Amino acid sequence: MKKLITTLALLLGAYGAAQAQSATTFGITVGYGRDRILSNNQYTSVSHSAYQAGLTADFKVSDKVSFHPEVLYSKRYFDTSNDENLNRDITSIDVPLLVRYHLNGLYLEAGPAVDFPIKAVNEDAADTKSELNGVVLNYMAGVGYRFGKGPSLGVRYDGGASNIFKSNTSTVLGTGKFKSSAVWAVLAYSFGG
Numbered sequence: 001m002k003k004l005i006t007t008l009a010l011l012l013g014a015y016g017a018a019q020a021q022s023a024t025t026f027g028i029t030v031g032y033g034r035d036r037i038l039s040n041n042q043y044t045s046v047s048h049s050a051y052q053a054g055l056t057a058d059f060k061v062s063d064k065v066s067f068h069p070e071v072l073y074s075k076r077y078f079d080t081s082n083d084e085n086l087n088r089d090i091t092s093i094d095v096p097l098l099v100r101y102h103l104n105g106l107y108l109e110a111g112p113a114v115d116f117p118i119k120a121v122n123e124d125a126a127d128t129k130s131e132l133n134g135v136v137l138n139y140m141a142g143v144g145y146r147f148g149k150g151p152s153l154g155v156r157y158d159g160g161a162s163n164i165f166k167s168n169t170s171t172v173l174g175t176g177k178f179k180s181s182a183v184w185a186v187l188a189y190s191f192g193g
Contacts, residue, residue, distance in 0.1 A: 024060045027190035029053065035076050035182040038160065043086060043173055048077040056188060058100065068098040068109060076180070078164075084123055086173055090132070090164070091119040096140055105146050113138040113158065131173065136180075137161040144186065151189050158182040 031052040037045035054072035061067055072094040080086045098111035115136040120129045139161050144154020160179025167175055 024066065025056075025058045025190035025192045027056045027058070027188050029056050029070065029072070029186060029188035031072075031184045031186040033076075033158070033182045033184040035078070035180060037078050037164070038177055038179045038181050043080055043176065043178070044082045046079050046081045048079050050074065050076040050182060050184075052094070052184070052186075054094075056190070058190065064102050066100045066102065068096075068100045068111075070094075070096045070098070072096070074115070076182075078180075087123050088128055088131070088165075089121050090117055092117045092136075094138075098140060105148075107144050107146065107152075107154075108142075109144070109154075109156065110141040111139070112161070113140050117164070131165050133163060133166060135162075136164050138180070142184075142186070146190070149190070151187070154186045154188070156184050156186060158184060 029052070033050040033052070034047045035050040036047045037043060052072045052074045054070055056068065056070045059067045074090075074092050074094045076090045076092070078088045078090065092115045094113055094115045096111060096113040098109045100107045100109045115138060117129065117132045117134070117136065120127070120132050122128050137160075138158055140156050140158050142154050142156025144152055144156075146152040159181055163178040164180055165173050165178035167178060
């Protein structure tokens, strides 16, 4: 609960700062991705589908720059090629805090993301949330195009800056790096602006 309150406070603070610069749009977004855990010597990850949906805002900072926060509900499936018992399905709330540079309809975006895992299960649907770190830091970079005033289509890379899973022997996954790597296709629709 404390993490959720902290995230909401961060978003409200960012909203207040950006509001002084004139908010431009709010919207909805969905994404389809291919996700995996970067390889280590114990867990051989394979690429798997992932899904996101959520809310966006885009606050104009200047003619070409905007602050673009999102709140996303994400479903990710981490599978391994060497042991099905190590497969994990993770649900999280992800909060990207992106800066966008606009060139007419084209935009470039980059920034950090904070992920809060809320559920994790194995292939038998047993709870494995205790294997996860409570907060995961990622970085994002992408490119997209906004068609007129509403729809936009983009592609972004989402890389792990910190481990999703605890990196110690208290989990069956073993030790090592457990950072995610994902490529997303993102469809959004903005209202206003």
